[in-house]
Amino acid sequence: MSLLVARGLVKGFGGVRALDGVDLEVAEGSISAVIGPNGSGKTTLLNVLSGAYRADAGSIMFAGADMAGRPPLQFARQGLARSFQNIRLFTRLSVLDNARVGAMGGHGPSLAAVLLRLAAHRTAEAMATRRARAALDQVGLGGLADAPAGSLPYAQQRLLELARAVAGRPRLLLLDEPAAGMNMTEAMALMDIVRRLRDGGITVLLVEHNMRLVMQVSDHLTVLDFGRRIAAGGPDEIRRDPAVIAAYLGPGHGEGGAPDA
């Protein structure tokens, strides 16, 4: 069963076609990845798939709904969460409160309930706190709940982005280069977390530069080059695909050798 099916996505910026008719499927319960050389359109694709950019053409079916042209808010309410390549935390809030924003989403009680401390407010706060703490524990930030988010070191800020996304119990989690700036040990630990999230029922689609990580963790890969899908399949297929090797190493390297980095 595909949770996400995109067909013929086109997105241009001025004269450049960042996406030029991209197809993508993400099977429910899988870890899928989008890879490709720099400038191949990976981040643009993620932005289109989360509603941050509106596609010029193409369709996006997510969890049974046609999402093309809808704002990010509705993608989120349909069960999508994401992290950002350039970290976008709520730096003035504590670590716990960042996760609580993720947990509550747009489902907060009314202003009257907040001001009068009605049951609706107390129930919602308790639920958000519980989910936020669970998400922080899942990424290993449980001990830093009260720290200001802006004070965390870089790798932990990435983990907090992940926790915030997970706290909302999404069906699909988009991760934009989640291991960027991490050393290999931190990145491997992150991939363990991603695997556990998948095992817990969250479908994951990630964009990642580090080929070794991607090949280890992904069930399915889509390869982009110049805004087009040049290959799709399991890790072993992709490793042997001549088009992929050519895209990574340049023409003339069509035989043998896995793309690496």
Next chain:
Amino acid sequence: MRPWMLIGWALAACLPLLLGSGYAVQVADLALLNALAVLGLNFVTGYAGQVNFGQAGFAGIGAYVTALGALAGLPFWLALLAALVVAAGASLALGLPTLRLRSFYLAMATIGFGEIVHLVLLHWESVTGGSSGLRQIPPIGIGRFVVGTDAQAWWVLLAVLALAVLVAGRVRRSWLGRAMIATADAEIAASLTGLDTLRVKLVALMLAAVYAALSGGLYAGYVRYVSPDQFGNQQAVLLFSMLVLGGTGSIGGCLIGAAVLTVLPEALRFLHAWYMVLYGAGVVAIVLFMPDGVVGAARRLGRRLGVG
């Protein structure tokens, strides 16, 4: 509420006994009224990060609706309540089309709003009395209790401010306060958690407008005279300066900023026009050296002392 806060409020209640009567208490009363408006501004600008130079305009709407209602024979509290409702409506009218705008454009739009309110108050003479304003406004009161002295006004205004602080604290510690700060810090990330950031900004602006109208309405009943110039863009900038001086996003900072910038011009009256030079230089100095205001600077100092 922490014990030191209770002590603070209790000490504040004793202030008129210290100041005696007359001018000093009047200045203190005005500081409370300004603090109300700045606390409101803190929702939309301090938390939600949306520049709002319309705060004096909302106070003007609150003052005039209260004054007109009370002059027409409504009980003061009912006129004030009507003013809050009208201001909330005005905030929706301003916010719905403009809160999609970013920084500079929103600033321009809110300046325009303040200007429009000022011009309407000035030129709709048959209703507002034009530049001579409205006089003999009935005093603040509820039922048989009517505020008669500056000291009584202090206690009433202090009680209202305490309630306003309580409400602000509850909003800050709820999902709404977190949503406002999240919207300011990273709007796209906030909307991807499912937050309707436009609605969050609207709620923040509405709270700001209601606080401003409360301030303006009580001002009308306290001074018992309103004119357009009390609610012009100069007042809007002053309220903004109070927020920045105290520390955006801090409830205590709002109170400090309002107190300092209300009392300072009176204390430095002997400087005459030079005060404006000092004020201008002071604002520049704060923006440069204490971008997070008195409260932020105090916090940093505390941390340094704690470490060193």
